[in-house]
Amino acid sequence: MFFKDQLLSKIEKLDTATREKFTRIYKINISHGKLLIPDSMISWVKSNFGDVGSVEHQEFVKIFNRITGEGSIFNELRTKRPVIVDQSLGGAKEEVEKCFGDYFANPKTSTPEDVFGRIKGKYCITASNIAKYDGFSGLIIFNDHNPLNFNAEKIADYLEVASLYFKKAHEVNPDAIYPFFAWNALWRAGASIIHGHAQVVLTEGMAYSKIDMLRRQVLDYENLHLSNYFDDIFAVHKALGLGMEYGKTRIMVKLTPIKNNEILIVGRDYGQELAKSISKVLTALKNNLGVQSFNLVIYLPPLAKTEENWSHIPYIVRIVDRGNLGNKTADIGSMELYAQSIVESNPYKAMEALRN
Template identity: 35%
Template sequence: MSPTIASLDTLVAGLAPEARRRFDRLFDVAVSVAEVLPPPAMENWICSAFKYLTRKDPAGPEGRKEILDTIRHQQVVHVLNRVTTQATLFNYVRAVRPIEAKAATDVEAEIEAARGRCSFCKPLELTPANSFGRIGQKKTCANVAVYDGYHGLVIFEHHSPLRFRHDEFAPAEIADLLATSRAWADKCHAESPDARFFFLMWNCLWKAGASIIHGHAQMTVGRKFHYGKVERLRRDALAYKKEHGADYFADLVAVHESLGLAVRWGGVTALAHLVPAKDREMILVAGRFDAPDLPAAIWRALKVFAAQDVKSYNLAVYMPPMGAPDPAWAGFPVLVHLVDRGDLAAKTADIGAMEMYASAVVSADPFALAEAMKK
């Protein structure tokens, strides 16, 4: 049996003593069983909707019993990062749901319908420039309605944001994106040396918050202090070092490695995050933003998403400030977060009050994601 999030406490109990101590410094796990009592009139519907819960015939008496028993006693695994207080609730019933790849035909048609009518297809005519102009001839623009003093976009050469799912999508395109965004941030920093806090993000399609279909990434450069969540992580890592005399980021990687949730892609370590913000969150850990293996690692992560039928996702890069090395940020790595934002056809948002104010609620199993990352 491959490990699942439901067997996390057993896996942790089996760790070697040093790995166990490290896990306990970083994480805590609570397991609950929810009693759910469906009336007889619901049973047929349940056996059909949750037929993946049995390997027997879901219509036969044994298969039906297995499905109904699993629904009646649902296991929930709650994982807390004790250092950062990030937390995630996993429900086994949701986590083992198989991936049913759906054709992207409707989405592709919607994307194609925007081609030509799209301002990013004609950036020189229909997008504003930053104070220092553009990177390349037309690779970047300013956002029309900014959310920080420096806010720009990298406009992808190709209109379709689903290009990452196609065979012709190449690591060189990611290398170009990273280099272009960095050249843009360097211009901001050169113009205003107090603008040091570079943040790169990529919202792919509307479920991920993108208002324009044409593929694009966004970047900002903040002043005085980093964005709140990045600063929070810096402080937490610092407090961890003070308390335990250990490097938080090295320990985070080591815990994921000890559980089989990490893979090495060249010089980059990719984690199937144990406390994902939402489904299928990967974190790529690199030493530098210009690490030679980073573009290929991001490309691989996107290919994992494509294989998992992800169509809409967020990517966000944490890194230390630009300019002279700042001792306050010593040892802070480059972290690339990638997270699935769910079904483009669903009307509901994938986050509600729980996620905004309490804890992430996640369906996808990080152990299944790790298996996909190892392929």
Template identity: 30%
Template structure:
């Protein structure tokens, strides 16, 4: 094509020279110059674009992938009506005899459950096996005589526990749709816990005192950034823009007090209600952004850069961030397979097994595939009072009843518009170990393979049940 253009350009030059000899008008020369430059530009552009692969500018998904990226409209999320009735019915109708339900007994429970002739029980078992894979594996070993002394000491010189070392039972649980894989070894949870070198309470008081003096969040109007649409604020909390963002709409929503654990129910509700206000204001400024999620880490052990209590909020235009979207994709696969709501069935199965606690329109249940210790999942149709209250019960149980000084939490709210693949409001909360321990509570196992958790989910449920019963009167 360029050869044609080059010929055209030569002809035009000759023509221009002829006309110049015949005409002395300056406008003719100017016109010819403009045309020459234009033709040169066309030639260059055509030649340059011819060498650029189209995929660099017009990427297209393979046809088979295009078909799998859409979401359907799912049945709405439903909370179990009465978790105690669900549990009682399951134990009376689906198990041949009374048995203590625990993570260590889960394989045996499934074996007995499979023998039931009750049609409803069998349907429930199909639902469980559709969602989860459970396998129990034996692990035996030999201990040299000198090493036996050390192992006994690790176990507090408890002879019964020492016998279990030789023949350990390890339970693997996999969520088939989220692909989460958790490994439990009940013996690890039975080991005596030694007190830390520095008392956690002393560490906590010291870090509060040291950080308050220079805390930017305590002087947020002078030392924190704002979004272009400014802040939201109420009596107990305020928003700011993260100075070093990970997304266009990346906020910090913080309490107006420095202590990250000793806050009142009123202050907590003020914080959580402000998350809703910020998402709504951000959505009005950026209508295409509609997928809200939050994270909350307490103290440096958990990765918090500031001791002052604060959540990170994200509002994305395309999808939820990371793990939240992975659950949503898993929920879509589950709907395609079963025609039912993934979140509803996960809560219903948890209630039947005695893992769930309900509060008004919210439900909390200990996860069978926890990311780390004590994971509790809280769900409700919407992010509102009932949902926030149930989250409060769990947080206070960890801080006040377990005396855990650091926790991590992730939350996601339903999309701000659209009906396709509408998730419930949900939170996932874990504890993060001893706050003074220099060792990380996560390793390459958790980062690149499966998760090892040694806290029995069934015991976690009892903790949440007691907290909800004791603290309902607060609201």
């Protein structure tokens, strides 16, 4: 069953309270596109797409989040479009192993350290980012060369070391209070070094613009509707078959993903519970959907009191699939940067992967 059919069927069955939440947060539109295939292309179309009719008559599901301004356009036919693939590349494991012994293999001698020194965990160690993008811009370098060799215990250690990094940086500069955690897994996700690592940043003045924008949007929603935004979107996602509780966290396959297979995790506890949920999602994406590269970020509350209100913001994890490592075609283009994201994945297949 196509995403459109699954989604509309679920929407029809929403109870009154959940339907009210859905309509005040989301807007959905189904549109159509037609084209004519010349006889000279029929063989090629059948070879690549399987069916001429589905190419000549296409359907688009457009979903818009009225609160955050996020929007996505779903067209599953695009999953079949031809892309340029580097045939010289092997599997993820083989390509990663080729780069064993890079700069991060010996971090104590091949990377700079922060002014407060290094923090060593059981499965990682910190370094200072040599080309910083903020005052405190550090690295968590994994013991594992392959960033896809993760589990809940290792991820919990990365998060603990990140927390200690933020604390140490804040002690050096008490004005630096806004933490940010990012993990770009392999080159499709923007990693310049193959060896497994994450980035930790502590900024001052205000949280990064997109994070603070979300904070303000959610606060406006709660003031207007006297209802918690994250409770409401979880209620909607769960009712639509795209949300589940896992331990003390909530996991959602986003209705308005920035790109394919975007997963949202929210929770009030930082540490083991969050690590378990992150590990569950990443394992499902890797093992069940064949994800080889991903971006993962964590939005965290400030380390000190602020003038602005953060009480309504939980720990937020966003994870997105960045595609096949061999693809030479970029997955993000002008539409994603300046208009609305085009999504080729089916959220229900991602949800099925999470449940298995």
